[in-house]
Amino acid sequence: MPALSVIIPVYNTKIEYLSTCLDSIANSSLKDMEVIVVDDGSTVDYKELKEKYINFTFYKIENQGTLKARLFGLSKASGDYIYFIDSDDAISFDYLEAMLLTAKQTGSDIVFNDWAFWTLRTKYVCANDSTINTDFCLSGEDVLYKYFSKYGTEHSYYVIWNKIFKREILLFVKEKIEELNLPKTVFAEDVLISFFAFTKANRISNTHLGYYFYRIHNDQQIYVSNESKLLNQILSMSKVFSYMETYLKKISRFDKISELLFKWKKIMASSNYEVAKNSKYPNLIDTIKKAYGVEKLTKLPMVAQRPYAKHQLLPLNVDDIEDKLKEIFLSTGKTKIYAKKHSFALNQLAKIKRLFGKEFELVTDKKQANIIMPKEVYPLKLKILHNYFVYSLGIFLFPKGSKIRKFLKSRF
Numbered sequence: 001m002p003a004l005s006v007i008i009p010v011y012n013t014k015i016e017y018l019s020t021c022l023d024s025i026a027n028s029s030l031k032d033m034e035v036i037v038v039d040d041g042s043t044v045d046y047k048e049l050k051e052k053y054i055n056f057t058f059y060k061i062e063n064q065g066t067l068k069a070r071l072f073g074l075s076k077a078s079g080d081y082i083y084f085i086d087s088d089d090a091i092s093f094d095y096l097e098a099m100l101l102t103a104k105q106t107g108s109d110i111v112f113n114d115w116a117f118w119t120l121r122t123k124y125v126c127a128n129d130s131t132i133n134t135d136f137c138l139s140g141e142d143v144l145y146k147y148f149s150k151y152g153t154e155h156s157y158y159v160i161w162n163k164i165f166k167r168e169i170l171l172f173v174k175e176k177i178e179e180l181n182l183p184k185t186v187f188a189e190d191v192l193i194s195f196f197a198f199t200k201a202n203r204i205s206n207t208h209l210g211y212y213f214y215r216i217h218n219d220q221q222i223y224v225s226n227e228s229k230l231l232n233q234i235l236s237m238s239k240v241f242s243y244m245e246t247y248l249k250k251i252s253r254f255d256k257i258s259e260l261l262f263k264w265k266k267i268m269a270s271s272n273y274e275v276a277k278n279s280k281y282p283n284l285i286d287t288i289k290k291a292y293g294v295e296k297l298t299k300l301p302m303v304a305q306r307p308y309a310k311h312q313l314l315p316l317n318v319d320d321i322e323d324k325l326k327e328i329f330l331s332t333g334k335t336k337i338y339a340k341k342h343s344f345a346l347n348q349l350a351k352i353k354r355l356f357g358k359e360f361e362l363v364t365d366k367k368q369a370n371i372i373m374p375k376e377v378y379p380l381k382l383k384i385l386h387n388y389f390v391y392s393l394g395i396f397l398f399p400k401g402s403k404i405r406k407f408l409k410s411r412f
Contacts, residue, residue, distance in 0.1 A: 004033040004100055004164065005079030009069035010087040011040040015049065017088040017215065022053050024090035029329055030097040036076055040069040067182070067189035071174050081164045088217065089118070089161065092210025093326045098355055099164045102207040106137050109166040110197060112156060112206035116314060118213040122382055123314040125211065128307040131156040137205040141256075147198040148257050151264035153304045158191045162212050165197055172200045180243060187236040195244055199251060209351045211314075218406075227281045234272050234284065238291035241265055265292045267304050273297040275401030300400055309392040313383065314344065315376035321345050324373055325352070331370075334359040338369035345373040 006025055010018060025035055035056040039046060041063025050058050061072055070084060081103060083096060099111040114132045116125045127133060130150065138146055147157055156162055173196040198204075244261060248254035254261075269292040276284045289297060315321060325348055328335050337360050339346045352358050363369050384390060398405035 002032055002034045002079045004030060004081045004083055004096060005073075005077035005167075006033055006035045006083045006085060006096070007070060007073035007077060008035070008037045008085055008087050009040055009066050009073065010037060010042060010046070011063070011066065011069070012042045012044050013087040015044065015046065018046065019049060019052075020090050021085065021087055022049060022056065024093075025085070025096075026053065026055075027093050027326070028091070028096050029094050029326065030100060033096065034077070034079060036073045038069045038073045040064060040066065063184075065184040065189075067177070067192070068184070070189070070193070071177065074170055074174055077167065080167055082167055082170050083164045084160045085212075086161055086214075088215050090213045090215075092212075092322060094329060094352065095210035095212060096164070098207050098209035101355060102205055103164060103166070106203065106205045108137070108203045108205040109169050109201035110204040111164050112204070113162055113210065113212065114208050115156070115162045115212035115214055117308075117311075118215045120217075122316070122386065123211075123213060123318055124386060125312040125314065126154075126307050126310075127312045128310045129154055129156055130307075131162075131206055132208065135206060135208075137203070139203040143201050143204050144198050144253060144257065145260075146204065147195070148260040148264065151260050152267050154307050158194045160190050160193050160197075161214070163194075166201075169197050169200050173197050176247070187233045188240045191237070191240050192243065195240075196247070199247065199253070207355065209348070209355055227279075227284070230272070230275060230279065230281060231284060231287065234288055234291050237268055237272075241268075241292070266294055267301070268292060269294045270298055270300040271304065271400060274300050274399050278399055278401035278403075305395050305400075309395055310388050311386065311391070313378060313386045315378060316382075317374055317377045318344075320374045321348075321376070324371055325349065328352070328360055328371055329356070329358060334361050336361050336363050336368055336370045337373065338363055338366045338371070339373040340375065343373070344376055 008021065037056055037058045039058065039060040041061060046058070057076070059072070059076065061069065074082065081100060085091065095113055099113050102108065103111045112131050114125065116123050125132065131154070136146070150157055152158065173193055176196045177192060241261070241264070245254065248257055248261070269288050272288050273285065276282065276288065285297060289295065321344065325345065328337060328349065329352055337349070339349065339362060349360065353360065366372055394408065398408065
């Protein structure tokens, strides 16, 4: 039985994207794992990738949507812990092992790790994200409260790709979701999975080593390309809120969570309202009010965008740095390293040393070093565009759902 099962649902993902995803897993420092790729009825032929990654298990099923594909993968998984990754994203080499080690050290059912947005030109970390800039190890009633504490304003709590889950937790989730007898869905399945997982978990914790790289591109399912898709998002999310409320009442937790849940509904309604308004679908306004049970729709509050305004720009050559970090991680004995003070690489090295106890020595003379860390590349143009004030101004000027914001996100 492997320590970890990695499940990758795939639906018509570009071969280039999926190959990058699979490479990042194959290059992981964690070897005690199985990798399950679930092709959800794609029309794209992945024969070439199947032949390349012979140690990964590929399944092809009839198209049923991402949620059903994930649950199918779970039914085939045998690992002590489970990890889901989206097929167009990638992870740092130490990402999985760091979470697994933290889970074993803390006895946690769920472990979070850090993540970064990955655009066409940049990679950057949301420095205000509370799961990234704080440490926690919580148990009992604090677990579910933590899930609702940011009422949907931070991705980290409700997405599932920045966490590993104990297998028993997800088997419980699978049972609860199957009881709902859901139709094929393409939105909000992360929220549904994570919600039921947090109701069952006894302990959660986080670690900070490596990154999940969440790729931003125009083919993502979250993008609203037409009115029908936005309507589906609204109705799907409102149904998920309804499932949450029903189950919280069933387990006698609703009274303690109700205020936070309603705040989340209001934030979600405001978000959908901005998208509808900027996409010129004003006829959906009444639908949004009714779906979320709110009387008045307002502009999306800054609290929902603040975590993303302040962020850390990662080096353009982060992949080259990652290769050197992995070389150090896998080396035996004390490695002599030359690295710039207060650098991104040095920060990652310190985390590796702290979590894994790896031995290395920093030297000031390049001639004495076994490994020289690459100089980090931050073009001036990107540093200006990702300045806190410039970025905040951009969020203010270009509301969620606007075409120019979508364009800027794809470019910068």
